[in-house]
Amino acid sequence: MPTNGVPTRLTQGSGTRGGIGESTLRPDGTLKVTGEFAYSSDMWHEDMLWGHILRSTFAHAEILSIDTGEALATPGVYAVLTYDDLPTDVRHYGLEIRDTPVLAHGKVRHHGEPVAIVAADHPETARRAAAKIKVDYRELPVVTDEATATAPGAVLVHENRDDGHAGHVPHPNIVHRQPIVRGDVGEARRRADVIVEGEYTFGMQDQAFLGPESGLAVPEEDGGVHLYIATQWLHSDLRQIAPVLGLPEDRVRMTLAGVGGAFGGREDLSMQIHACLLALRTGKPVKIVYNRFESFFGHVHRHPARLRYEHGATADGRLTHVRCRIVLDGGAYASASPAVVGNAASLGIGPYVVDDVDIEAVALYTNNPPCGAMRGFGAVQACFAYEAQMDRLAARLGMDPVEFRQLNAMEQGTLLPTGQRVDSPAPVAELLRRVKAMPMPPERQWESSEGADVRQLPGGLSNTTHGEGVVRGVGYAVGIKNVGFSEGFDDYSTARVRMEVVGGEPVATVHTAMAEVGQGGITVHAQIARTELGVARVTIHPADTRVGSAGSTSASRQTYVTGGAVRNACELVRERVLELGRRRFGSYHPAWATAELLLEDGKVVTDGGEVLAGLADVLGEEAVEVEEEWRHRPTEPFDPRTGQGNGHVQYSFAAHRAVVEVDTELGLVKVVELACAQDVGKALNPLSVIGQIQGGTTQGLGMAVMEEILVDSGTAKVRNPSFTDYLIPTILDTPTIPVDLLELADDHAPYGLRGVGEAPTLSSTPAVLAAIRDATGLALDRTPVRPEHLTGTG
């Protein structure tokens, strides 16, 4: 594996086995594959009740009255709560803007909004009781897109806004607007020999994690509550939950329960407050588990988007300017919309050098389902559009699409449209070169002496073609994603590391509040501790709020930030251990006085490899423990008018080549191969890194050819809230995904690493679309592409 640019010397150079750079196995892997892993939905408590949520059947309606009498009278029901029963004046929550009611107050703003909650001794009793709650609605008109949301006299989704963005938005139904203006587009436009315009539509994707929202709230003797919960960020939940309950944060204890995937869909609260309210009201443990249907209403989705782009280039293939307008549909509540807008705008032209840009991104308030965080976070929608534009430009110029991209590719030192200089490697052209250089999958793989092998063809075992109408296409795409929280956010993490002797052996314990949602953070933390502390045995303490915040498991940030915090805490522990060693053994060997001592394989050694003492002897009865916060470099907000500012910490780049076979008569697509090249800075665990890249690539494939939440444009109701009709790729839809890892260190990041998880989700979708365009010759300006789009039967 290539390791160009990786610092040859690790922090303390430990060669302890199972350290960073090795593909150690996940501790939860076998359990998950064999069905033994306890997910949050598997929890059980003696004497517990089951919570159920009554949700609105309309997308926009006034609530005239709620009658809970019959529900409360149902045998087995312990509590029925509505907005009026909330214990304090804090009755709303939200990630950035507290605009989301815990339970609907006076009106509902989207289909499936929580209206009332029930606790009963059996889930079926709770469900039936909820069905007996009589809600008298008066339907209101809905706004569902930019035209209806900003039309004269449009109903306001939120009246009397007083949030931080209310002052600068052009309309109260716009959550946030971020322009980015640089250079002189008017002048640059005159230099363009070719101008390409395009309008693109990006559908509403769902995170479709397999473990539905679930948790268990247990009332405690001090009047507090302990919530066991599947989430992405315990402390963010805590900050939103405690004030609604009227409890100080130290009386709301939170422990991470087994998380079955997240992808952004667990950044917002779902049933957390509801379970706690019911537990505190009834004095009994309350468990809530959504079913699949409810899960589609229980979390935010990826913003659907309309994107309008104009690109210009000179005849020799240099980009002159980009103008674009990105309209994201945020739905009924703000969730992460403002930050998604910031990402879409600041990364809106992709990984290219363009001096003259005029970008505008907005997120709307509508009565559609709320949208927020999902893997790729605003950068995904933009990538789909700008990569389509790059292909159109290349075609107009008569250039090879890869060479055209390479000609305009950004590199270290490039200025972004925000005026921020890229100060670490940005090997965009190299990634394209690598992905293009991979061998192509053989043609007509379905042909065999026995006739056509339908498994190798579009439609698979559905037996729709034996080769008829099948055309191969190849497409490329590359993207740029920021890593970590941007725009001046204080993005820190906390790690507590303890070292002591257990059973005669030195053991490190790593305690963070990091949510392990499948990304492999717990594996990496153990590797870091082994490398830094030279121990074989590392215990990962369950994540909870008894340690400081780890920040969110999102934005590809955890290995960077919490990994950085763990390394930092390990370094402090190491210093204390060496201090202890000097005190105990310093007089026995002059080397103790040198600075270059290492912890390796359970021993203190000199950098020459001479053993000074065993760690067990150094520690003796003592335990060394450190808890420290750790921060990456600070960022700045974007200027609200010009978008200028050093808003981002780090960037992640991936390139894809998609090879597809399209049944052009039936409009069915088989993705034959999706090759990826990605710069990961330093692969702390190469197996996990490849897993992340293959997973992100597959999620992007789903967005290209099947995944879309359909919302009725007249009623704003969700039409396909099930895995029957919201399709995600099966293993038979998932192609071979060869991965070429490039490791160019970012000197600002721990071990030179680069966040990995999101970048592959960006370029996968446009690469597949480009390949389908190549096969069919169709323009295809929306994703996901459906058979009717490929056959002119829409």
Add this chain to the structure above:
Amino acid sequence: MDFLRPASWEEALAAKAEHPAAVPIAGGTDVMVEINFDHRRPEYLMDLNRIRDLEEWEVGADSVRLGASVPYSRIMEHLRAELPGLALAAHTVASPQIRNRGGVGGNLGTASPAGDAHPALLAAGAEVEAESVRGSRRIPIDAFYTGVKRNALAPDELIRAVHIRKADGPQQFSKVGTRNAMVIAVCAFGLALHPETRTVRTGIGSAAPTPVRARAAEEFLDAALEEGGFWDSGKVITPSLAKRFADLCAAACNPIDDVRGTAGYRRHAVGVMARRTLTWTWESYRGARRTTEGAA
């Protein structure tokens, strides 16, 4: 919800007579989904899994008597020669786990236009063996589907078996879904050549309120093959003939726009599948003919 567990077929019939609203459940691949989604709360659920002979089949001289609960995986494994169209359709049902549970009786009982078995049954020719305490009868498959998710069963009747004509010629089945496995049909098409009677039968799924045959297309093709002497000569079917057949199949559809696809696409796709399956089956017929002649 009361759970009935008859130990024998007779007990099941008696229970169904006593509780006509009872919903029979065998593999549960349809019923349990409806219950889990709360679309259905039957007063009585009647478990047929203790009645083992529902999972048996007999191959007769002209037809196969297929027990209502014979799982799709068995059909794929054991009845590929006798029921090639149904075996191909069985292969497209959901996942291996569901194919191990679900059977044709459930498809018929639910009578969803999207049931994968229907086009194959229509094309092959079949009769549904329905029984109640009043007696047993055989319902021709053409008269079985009476409306969206409705069938010709009386409230006290249960499906015991399906009698499907053994293939006397090539059969094909195609299904369009928007992923390569685990997908409900956007539309589906079954086609069977019957050289013994010199007829062609079709079945269309998910493109009309019920599974339907493309009768005008069948009649056109029967006449054209007869007039052109195709059955005897085994000559290649002309593209214009195949296209006319495909157009008539498309015209037999009465589809809707829904989340799975547009009406226009369904009509179009049925036409494409009709043309392709006709080509495949006819090529297979010609191949078989040449082999027989070569041997003679």
